[in-house]
Amino acid sequence: MIRVLIADDETLMRAGIRLILDNADDVEVVAEVSDGPAAVAACRGQEVDVALLDVQMPGGDGITAVAGIARESPRTRSVVLTAFGDDRNVARALRSGASGFLLKDTGPAQLIHAVREVAAGEPILAPQITRGLIERHLLTPDAGEPARRRLAELTETELEVLREVGAGLSNAEIATRRHMAVGTVKAHLSRLLTKLDCTNRVQAAIVAHEAGILDGR
Template sequence: MIRVLVADDEALMRAGIRLILENADDIEVVAEAGDGAEAAAACREQDVDVALVDVQMPVRDGIAAAEDISRLSPRTCVVMLTAFGQDAHVTRALRAGASGFLLKDTGPADLIRAVRLAAKGEPVLAPRITRRLLERHVRSGRDTEAALTRIDGLAPAERDVLRLLGTGLSNVEIADRLYLSAGTVKAHISRILTRTGCANRVQAAVLAHDAGLLDEP
């Protein structure tokens, strides 16, 4: 079973998410929280696989909660719930250790799928958020020289994985393209994050873009 925490200051929103997730046979909502402090405490006390955390909450907001959860329960994947257009929150949450983002108007089937992907360590990014994030990054320009320096120590196989990760492919899709096992791809990504100093897959994807890997044939 995938054990989930739902953190949102609106009880109705929490109830709605719980109702959707409990329709899935492999997902169990083990805790709820109405603020960021409660969310972090619940992840420390419970065995939580995926934490769905609203960006804007009282006491400690979702971004502070993401930092706390990443420190107190490193195995928990934090997926932020956000409203469309909150780009600044997305950027801050990435730095705080969040590994995914969903819009609050995400449909039931997509929400269930996102939780399953997050539990496997796969990227969870609403397409509209991804487009806006990348557009914002492109407008700000890229430092190719610095990016090339950061990837200089990667092995050829790791560069191949990073390039495909930058295109938004999942571990399974990357494995299929490179004729590797999904476990091998996951191990490569773990080493890539460590060696490049990226906190998560999204930062690694931006790095691949900056280094020009997506321009390679």
């Protein structure tokens, strides 16, 4: 079962999300909270696989909670929910360690699919959106040399996987392109995330872009 936390200050929104997720046989809502600090505490106290977090909550916003969850409950993957696709919020969420970003008008089937994908370690932003956000908001000026130094511990295969991650490919797509099993790709990805001190593949993609290793793919 995929254990999910819902954080939203609107009772009806929480109820609606729960109602949708209750239709999935492999998803269980284990906690509902109304602010960011409560979300962090709930993830710390329970085995939560996916946290769905509203951005605007009076008691503490969801993006700040993303960082707290990444720090205190690293097994939990966070997804930010918002009524508006504000690039600034997307960028903040990804920098804080979010695994994805969804609009609140996402359909029921898409929401369930997103929860499953994130629980499996896949990002839920489309590759072109990920690349656009990286290029517009997330790259740090003059970060090329520091980023290249961070790659020094990676093996050649890990570098190849990182290049594909930087291009926005999923684990399945990387497996096809590199003639690997999906499980092998996941193992390489896990190791390179540890070596780069990254929380998720989006942060790893930022390092790849800053290091300039996507040129000439």
